[in-house]
Amino acid sequence: MFNRKQQRGIFVLLILLVISFAVYAYAVTRPLEKLVVEDVSVFQSQIDSLKLVASQKRNKIYPFNPNYITDYRGYALGLSEEELARLHRFRESDKWINSKQDFQKVTGVTDQWLDSISPYFKFPEWVTNPKKQKTFVPFKDRKVVAKDINSASQDELKAVYGIGPALSGRIIKEREFLNGFIHIKQVRGVYGLTDSTMIQVKKHFYVTKPKGFQKMALNTATRDELLTIPYFNDYLVDQLIKQRTLRDGFANWDKVVLTSRFPEEKLELIQLYLTLD
Template identity: 45%
Template sequence: MKSHFLFTNQQRNGIFLLLAVIVIFQCVYWFVPNIFTSTTKNIPGNVSEIETFRKEVDSLRLVEIENRKPKIYPFNPNYITDYKGYTLGMTNEEIDRLHKFRETNQWVNSAKQFQQVTKVSDSFLSTISPYFKFPEWVTNPKPKSQGYSNSYSNSTEEKTFDQKIDLNSASTTQLRKVYGVGEKLSERIIAYRDKFNGGFAADIELSEIWGLSLEVIERIQNDFTVKNPRAIKKFNLNTATRDELVTIQYIDYEIAHHIIEERALRDGFDSLEDLTKVEDFPIKKFEIIKLYLHL
């Protein structure tokens, strides 16, 4: 038995090392859980602070998202473009219905009529209809009074060129005698005229004035016309450069590039109407663009 308890120095060191390792593991086993427990006790306070901080971050994020949303300003629903309709939340079918209605030269004059044409839902209409802004002659129509001597006749008889008043010298008072032209519209007509040195170049430029419907424009043209048009620099469509074309209203560099491409393919345009076949050409503004071109 004695031989079992006799160890060399090296063996004794090994036994002591083994005992030390066992004691260390025992200490870790007993004390480390107590550390975790004490740390866990402090967590609720930290969780509360973290939750408060998270709520602040979420609220700031919501504010930023709200600020990034496109703001809606008053607009005339008759001029809703594809992009405008998309940002408002209209479907492609609803936008197409509106465009087809407008192509027939008809106008939407109320929120109810807008819904009848586009077939939008009641909830959507209630959201956007407060932003609808119709021309003054629609929202505040002037009663037709018979025998009113200060207004121009509404007769369908067409006046001669000499009988009409020059649009480039007409006053706001004269313009307001036309049914449908109020104070604001008459001021817009004069303001547009004053933007150019020489005034209007042609009657078609009346269509550029916001708020003037086709019906009102026709009434204006019954009594007014451009007798002394402003001078316009015209470009030959078959020789004009890209830099010359982009000086024309509604023609940018991309459209100018398409015009030159189409001109090369056709070996020259035969008529100004051929422009309507150019890719991305603004067909609705053709009559305005035509003022600056010739063949």
């Protein structure tokens, strides 16, 4: 009734069934391994040792400021609910505890509790050593002695509110690029310097132009002279000379900014060095 392909399939199925029954019979009749009970007393002693260390660590008291005792911390230290309530009411009135005597007076703890816990009290240094503390003077109230920013060190720059190590370094780098500032407005172009910080800079520093400094005439300056302008490069100088020749001189700055690749955003700074007269 079955063709040859079906007969092969039935034969394979029968073989798989025989194998399955054989595996099952072996698994059922296989003898079980005997349970061996080993001595675990060594491991138990290690576990007990770890529990003891954890218990000691949990009960260890670290130095703390008694002004900030929470309910849980107070419970762990052995304070009663009434003593904690007195402490919280005292702190809510915006008052501070500055000694162990103050703590006992406020909370009413016993001498025995105070003697055992007070050695862990840790008060701020301005309480324990008031002579070491320097009176803080706000920046706005500090006396300002202005100096030339071209001779200011990095530490003197960092003393200005708003100027950190990175910003002071960029100011010095810009100063070196310009061979010295000739106007305080050039400092504002330093990356990261905000308007509010610039106000502080103007309070602390001024700029003294180099002796004998004079503006250069753009319409008559040579190529080498124009290359001394810190905001110019070879390409821009060549283009300026080319446009100057074509226009028979620049009549106004509107014509100058039309020059190819002219940094119009720096026109105000460029005008510190150049004149059209």
